[in-house]
Amino acid sequence: MSRRKPDIYEQQKQRYWDGYRRAPLLKEKYPKVTNISVEMSFKDNDERSNPKPQQVEFSQESKAFFKIECPCHECVSGGFDFSSAINELVTSHLDKLDGTITCQGWQDKERINKHRCFLKLNYTIFARYKNES
Numbered sequence: 001m002s003r004r005k006p007d008i009y010e011q012q013k014q015r016y017w018d019g020y021r022r023a024p025l026l027k028e029k030y031p032k033v034t035n036i037s038v039e040m041s042f043k044d045n046d047e048r049s050n051p052k053p054q055q056v057e058f059s060q061e062s063k064a065f066f067k068i069e070c071p072c073h074e075c076v077s078g079g080f081d082f083s084s085a086i087n088e089l090v091t092s093h094l095d096k097l098d099g100t101i102t103c104q105g106w107q108d109k110e111r112i113n114k115h116r117c118f119l120k121l122n123y124t125i126f127a128r129y130k131n132e133s
Contacts, residue, residue, distance in 0.1 A: 023065035078105015
């Protein structure tokens with residue numbers, strides 16, 4: 001019996017969950033942090049549609065996995081990684097950090113190597129720290 005080859009979207013989902021499973025807990029990666037919150041809004045320059053704003057919360061028991069998939073469901077190899085922004089926030093001991101990330105995935109599987117997604121994500125990240133008495 002032959003096995004069906006996973007499609008590109010299944011492979012993408014598998015890579016995402018593999019990364020999630022390998023990530024440490026927030027309290028292990030950033031022991032002085034009690035909570036991280038990320039507020040996101042999206043802007044699609046192609047006017048396909050602007051996904052709804054989202055908010056993600058990370059407690060000490062959450063995985064320190066700061067990637068989200070692109071909300072454009074046909075996007076291939078896209079998404080957004082907040083790892084470096086959160087690392088900057090925490091190592092600088094900031095309470096808030098704003099920025100923009102652009103999805104570098106492909107708009108859909110028919111346009112791989114032809115047309116990027118380029119969905120823009122504006123974010124605000126908030127961090128709360130343990131009291132240092």
